[in-house]
Each structure stands twice: as structure tokens, then as C-alpha cells.
Amino acid sequence: DKSLQAVIEGVKTTLETGFGQAEADLQKKDGTTIPMYFTASPLTIKGKQYFAGFGIDITERKKSQEALKASEKKYRQIVETAIEGIWSMNDQFETVFVNRQMAGMLGYTVEDMLGRKIMDFMDPEELADNAVKLENRRRGMNEYYERRFLRKDGTPRWFGVSVTAIKDDNGAFSGSFAMLTDITDRKSVTDELKKKNEELGAAYEQIAASEEELRQNIDELAQRERELRKSENKYRSLFNNAILGIFRSTPEGRYLDMNPAFARIAGYSTPVEMMAAVRDIRELYVHPEERQRLGAMLQTEGEIRQFETEIKKADGTTVWISINARGLKDKSGKITSFGGTIEDITSRKNAEAELNRKNEEIQASYEEITATEEELRQNNQELAARERDLREKTRELENRNRLITTLLDTTPVGIFMVEAPSGKPILANKEARRLLGRGILPDATEKNLAEVYEAYRLGTGQRYPAGEMPIIRGMRGETSHIDDMEVVRPDGTRTLLEVFGNPVYDYRGQVIASLVSFLEISNKTR
Template sequence: MKNRDTAEKQSMEKPAGSKPEQADVGPTYAAEALRDNEERYRLIVNTADEGIWVLDEQYLTTFVNRRMAGMLGYSRIEMEGKSLSFFLFEEDLPDYEVKTARRREGIAERYERRLRRKDGSTLWALVSATPIMDKDKHFQGSFAMYTDITERKQAEDALLESEAKYRSIFENAVEGMFQSTPEGRLISANPAMVHIFGYASPEEMISSVTNIGRQLYTNTDDRRAFMQLLEHHGITGGFESQFYRKDGSVLWGSLNVRAVKDSGGTILYYEGTLMDITARKNAEEELKKSEAKYRNIFENAVEGIFQVTADGRYMSVNPALARIHGYSSPEEMVNSVTDIAHQLYVDPSRRDELMRQMKEKGFVKGFEIMMRRKDGGLQWVSMASHAIRDVNGTVLYHEGTLEDITSRKLGDEELKQLRKTLGGTIRALSSTVETRDPGISGHQGMVSNLAVDLSRAMELPRDMIKSIEIAGLIHDIGKVSVPVEILSKPKGLTRMEYDFIKLHPQSGYEILKEAELPYPVAEIILQHHERLDGSGYPAGLKGNEILREARILAVADVVAAMLSPRPYRPAHGMDAALNEIEKNKGILYDSEVVDVCLKLFTNRGFQF
């Protein structure tokens, strides 16, 4: 513009009548106009809401505007020179090939396309693509406008998902769901509604039920009352009535319905749910009957039943509780016992412990305490109790049951003594074997100790560990049937002698199978020489056919045996013993047991 102003000024300064100077200003004006237009179009392109993408004949990017680059999360420079396919997901490439072929044929299109942003997320765009053809109609590239429709697509997907979800809810709901006209015809019914009323399909029910009031309601007055509520309030919930099923049987249903109206307030239809409460109604009826029986149960129960205040006074007790504590009647006990903690508890602090647990959990179960009878005698009881609270959570009273377990407690003491006796017997049996075979002195104890540690490391149940301990202590009990000459022979055994030795697991089983032991000791002993591949004895069992306890005992037995000398050989040593079980892990010996055993010796420093 500066040149233009200068030219105009020079023209104005020339004297009148002088010959005009021939200034060549045409090209200057044209260039400036072109630059103005380019700047204007560049501004339009770079500030457009739509993305603009220009591709050459190889579908390589020659130009994108800022909006296009921003939509994909790239800079314009990053996008230039890249193929359009670079920005697509692999599964969309076949469609891309189809559309590029159309563009080469000179066909313009409008379609939706999915693109991959720089961060890997999805951009959905509405594309208006136009081919660029030269004057001979040869394909030179394409020009496309991209409108970001990601939010719309997400909304559409969400809507489809929502529709699918609510359709799924409608189809799979446990409650019956329906729509009906104000005149009483069904418009729709879900499978649950159909099932409740005993029809084969929604179509059958909709076509069959043409008058809900007459066909479904057992009492037409209920239908009228229900409709009045709907007309007055527009919604009603928990309306209970009896209905006919297709087969004529009666059910109880609870209705929750609302009126759907148009903008003018006219009712279009009703929609709602119906829950089959027949079971609940029947239960309520049964509850009434059971309440009549409750007093009889309360009066005649073997266990004591009580209600007691938080401060320790009985509100009610049944005859059994009075009898357990030595009172002649419930009335006498309620009137006499005014301080439970000090009148009944041998240790009043146990009452405090009971109340502490009640406060923490709201209940106690199996709470064992020693109590004092009316005559001063002592007894063990087991109590279960829970708190009864009001709507605000305040404890009103406690109720529960009480059982006299004095006999059981005495039995527990006898059981402890029996187990003590059993332990002595087991040790005696173990000593018997080792007396006959001095060469294995201490072997059974070593096996038992190692097997127990293996079991604990494997976190086995307490009873299983105990059975392994006992079996380990007497696993060679069957050797009492083997002649001492064979057991103490200083040289290698003959085939016949070895076969005789191999009978000892079966012999041990025969000795113990009739014993009333609390664990499967006989079976463990029978199987402790079995091997995973079936090469063991006496039965050639394989894999999981062998008791887990026996698989543990087998590893412990091999390790202990190899670490101890025998009349016919010296001890093999720790390395040889561990090498034996590791080499045959999963072949002869249980892999888990071997791994645990290796860790016991190498990581935890196990010693016999």
C-alpha cells in the first residue's frame, strides 16, 4: 500500500498540463491483492471449526490446518508427509482401501470415519471427501473436511448401551414389569410377569388379558381402589392384592405403578412392577401359627431361654433355664436373681467380658462360663445371646439361650487323658520296633520330626499334621513281623529277604487297621513306600492315588534313612540325600514336598 500512496502523491504534485508519467503499478496491485486473498484464506482455513486435510495422489498428507492437527493431537509438521492409513486403526484399513478407490474414480463422498489420535485414543469424524482431478480427469489427490463427532458417537454408544441395559433389565428382572392402557389392556409384559401369571410368552399374555380388572383381580373392589389411588396421586407403591394365574390358582402380588401422561395431563398408559409376594404372605400366615407355637416351645425347650436387661436382671426365663440353675419355677428365678454377675457367675469379671463382646459384635455364641446353682453347686454352661435394639440403635435388652455343658467339659478332660495315654502307647510301639532293629535307632523319631516340619511349612490342617506325626513315629511297626536276623544282617539282602522286608507296610496296616485312632494312621503307614510313578510297594499306587500324608512321610523317610548308617552300609550324607529327592522330584516323590524339604535344609537350616 505504501507504493500506491507514493504513486498517488507524485501524480498530484505534477504541474497542470504536463504529460503524465507512465507508472507500471498494475502488477504491484495484483500481487498485493493476491497476498491479501491468500492471507484471508489462510486465516479462514486455520480458524475453521472443521479440520481440513489435503492428500496427494499417493494419499500422503500435503496439508492440514491447525484444527485437523489439533483434533488428532499432532502438530501440522508431524502430520505432513504421512499416509492417511498411518492415522487409522488396523481393522479399518479394508474400508479405507474401498474409499480411496472411489476417490481415484472421481467419486466424492460423505461418511463417518474412525481415526487414531497420537495418544492412541479414538477420534470419530464426519468426513466430506472430494477428489482433486486435473483437466484430463486424472486423479491428483483429495481434499476433505473433518468434523469432530466423537462426543456424538460416545453419546450414541452410551444410548445404545443404556437401551441394551434397560432392555436386559426388562427381560431379566425378577419382578414382573408391564405397561397397560387406562381401559385395562396390557401393552407389554416382561418374561418375569409372564412367568408369575403362568403364561407361555409375553405375546400370549398380552393377547389373552383384555380386561385386567375382571381377568386378573380376584376382588374387583381392589382394582377400583387401586385405580382411584392412581388417578388421585399419579403413582402408588406397595399396593397388595390377590390375582388369578392362568390356571386359576391365586397369588399375592405387590404393585408399584405410575401414570404416564402427555403434556396436557392426559393419561397415556400405566407402567409399573409386580412382585410375587405369595411366599411372604404365606410366611406371614405361618408366622402367626408359629407365634402360637412359640410359647409351647419356650415352655418345653430343653435349652434355657432368657431375656435380660443390660444391667443384669432377668425379664423372662423359661422352665428349662430355671431347672438348669436349680430353681423351682421361672417366677422364682426372675424374682430371686436380681444381680446375675454376682449371684450366678463364679467369676463376675466374665460377665464384663460377655458384655464387652456383646458391645463389639452385637452378639455372642458359644460363650462358656462357670455358674453357680441355687444350691451352691457349680456347673459349666454355653451361652448364645444377642442385643435387641430400638430404631435408634439403643439396646433394649438381650435375649438368648443357655446350655448345660458340664458333662461335655468332663468328657473333654477324659479325652485329654485319653490322648495322653495314646501318646504313651505310640512311643511304646516305636520303642518296640527299634529294640528289634537297633540299626534304625531313632529313625522313626527323625522321620516324624521332619515330616511334621514339612507339614507345617505346607500350612496343612492341625489334624493332618497330628496324623503325620503319629504315623512317622510308628511307620516301621510292621517290621515286628520281620525276623531279627534279616533286620540286623550286616551284608546286603537277598532278593527273598528284600521281598520279606517289603511286606512291612502291609503288616503295619494289619496291626493298626482295627485300632480306634482319630486319624488315618494305618492307611498312611500302608502307603509310605508307594511312589508317584507306581514303582513303589505294596500296591503300586500312582500320583494322587497316594494319600498326601503318605507322600510327605515318604520324602521324610528317604532323607532320614540316607542320613543314618545301617548294618550293611555307612550313612550317605546330606548332599546325597537331598540330591536323591531333587533328582527324582515329580518321578518318585511329590514335587511340592521335595521343594519344601530342600528349603527347610538349605534356607532354614533344619537339623534333626
């Protein structure tokens, strides 16, 4: 058998070179076998030829190596079968690896992109905003945003970028990891990670006959195990830290693996909790037939992109997701599992619904105006004697048209955001600056927001209590609403605001900012 052949070859080598080594299975007295590692050297005593050597039980090392190989293979398969583009950069934002899917989407080879900065592939118009994003990454922030890149042939492509800051053991910024999804088609209407793991070391160097040389070779084996563990940890880190949900399931509908982001999107604390609760994936879908349709498409087409559906969260609420997935095949070409990613698109779906509602309101207003104009034209023909009155009504109609046009051209919602817990303003849109009479004030903090922005409680003449302001409550993780805040602008004018406040969370569920939206309700109150 193989063990006997290995020993025979070791003996030959020992006779030919003066040193031999072999790994072989040794049969114990009870009939079981254990893996052993042997070294030998020839020895002559009183004219007789002997062999002197060492043998060690390598059962635990074999088990450890196999476990590490299996774990590394699992996470490497998940990353390498991703449909998204995978891009990893060092602390100078130079490409250290990129999968073929990413390179192919830009018309390059992987070799073309390695060592080049990510900015080399962007549309020049994106560089100013990208500089802000890079600074965010140096501060350890994770983000999702949309970015326009240029293919090798010069054509532009839009990508959704989910990017994670990577820190070293000391907590210092050491690079970035990004997953990119081609959203060009979606933008016009409203991969696989293939970098192979470095080969695991060279063949063992010949172990010397002495015990010291044997010990050195054992150290080399331990080093190889550490390298394998490092590789396994790399893929595990990519899997666990991705912003997008990553999953692998059976075609029949049972989850095999998922990352923490997937569980969070579905409202569960951990992947273990979710996989214990969801035995049949169809139970997760609001419309179970959607899972059957998705499975059939993967079986026939091999992969799908941006499959939008609605799922039920652990608390019974629902969330919209977009699925990118592909069928994973065995050596015979049979699909044995599905692997892919999900993205929470609930906010976009809600925004689309709100946009449709506003469009319907606009259409209704337009039709009303059109009907009124027609009526005025008829009255003008029939009531020539009341020309002066008709002109007055026409002027009123024109004023109304101008008012409606202004309302349609301007979104009347102020948006204002501060960091948590400092209270430092970081965002104020045009409507917010108009309503407040001020923009971002660098000396503003959690303690003096009411003072620097001159916010009062209506009818009291007193500063609005900080603890009751939605912008402060948001920093404590509270959602709130008030309609009695009066702001005095620098020019002395006053405005009454209705304010809605919400906390902003990072991927760990920590409050990182507070966001308020507000409307001027002075006229409404009067």
C-alpha cells in the first residue's frame, strides 16, 4: 500500500544519500492505524549495518491541517464564487488584489490593475467626492455609495460600492476592502473573487539525522500551519466584515452558511440564531413562490442579478432585498448549492413609492389647473361684459400656477445632521440653511445647539430644552417629533418648525449620528 511504498522509498533514499524520511500509517496492536513521521540515517557498529532514526505521532497535526484546509476552502469558495467585484487596497489605496470579475467588468486583466490606485480607474468627475470617502476610510468608517468608473475602452459604468476599512492589530488603518456591484442598467432606468491563495510553502527540507534537525523541521511544519491559518483568517475576515449579506444554501431550500450582515438584514442577532429559526428558506419569503422562481432561474440560467423580493424579518416586519446569486457546481457539472449576496433596498423602494405618489399628486394638480384654464377660456367667450373681473381671475390663476411651479421645483424639507456623541454639525441642505438662516457652524456642540441656532419653544421666549430637541434625542437612539420649535434667523425673522428626529446607526448598531428633517409650519399654525 501507500504507507509501505513510502517506507521503502525512504530506505532507498537513506542508503543512497545517508538520510531518509517518510510519512506512513502505523498499525497498532488493536488494529487501528496512526499517522507517523520517520527520519533515518545509516549506522555501522562493529562492521554491521544498522539504521538509526526517530518517529513521531503526527495524528493531531494531520487533524489540524485537514481542519484548516477545509475551513480555508470553504471561505475561499464563498469569496471566489461571488458575482460582485472584489477589490482590496493597502493604506495608500493601491490595489493589492482584485478578482477577475472586477477586472473583467472594467475591461482589464487582474495583472493590469495590481499596484495601481483605485482612483486611476474612476471618472475624473468623481475624484473630488472620492477624496472625502478616502478620508472617511482613514478614520475607520464603512460606507455604501455609488461611483462612476471608466472601462479600459473609455465607456463609463456605474457601481454600487460597499467598502470596509481594515485595521491592523494595533487598530491603525491598513487598507480597504470593497465589494462592487454593476448598477449601470438600474442607473440608466431610474465574480467572482479569483485571486488564488498563495501556494502553501515548498516541500519539506530534508530533516537532518540529529534530534536538533528534526526539531527544526517540526518548526517549519508549524510555520506552514500558521500560514494556512492566516489564509483561512483572511477569507473569514472578508466573509464576516462584508457590508452585503453573503449566503450559501442548498437548492432544496436550507441555508448552509451566512455572514453576520445577512442575519442583521433579516432581523436576527447572529447567523446561528437565524439558521436555527429558518429551516425552510421559503418561510422567509413574503411570497414563497418567489423562492421557487429564483431556484428555477438559477438551475436554468446559472446566475441571476438584482432579483428583488420581499422577506419577513424576525420581528414580523418586512424588508425588500436585492439578490445576486449563482449555482455552484460539482466536478460533474451538477449544481449542488447556491451562493450569493443580498442588499437591503427597503429605503430605495420606499423612495420610489413616495416619488410615484408625488407624481400622482402633481398630475392631479396639473389636470385641475388645465380644467380651470379651460373654464376661464369659456367664461371669457361667454361673458365679454365682465372682462375686468375675468382679467382679475386670470391674474389669480397665473399666481396660483407660479406657486404650484415653485412648490414642484423645490423640495420643502430641511435636512440637518450632527455627529454622535459630540453634536458637531456635519450636514445642512439648502432648505435647512434657508429655514435656519445659518449653515454648518463649527463651534456648535451637543450642549449649545439651541443657543447657536437660536431655537426657542413657541410662546415661552425660552431656549428650547436640549434634552427635548429631536437632534439631541436622536444621539441617544430615540425617534421623536415636535411641532413647537421657533427659530430666530440672523436677520431677526422667526420661523416655526415641525421637526422629525431619528438616530443613525453604524453596522454594529451603535449610534454614530442624529438626523432631523423639518418643515416650516408658521403659516399652518397661524
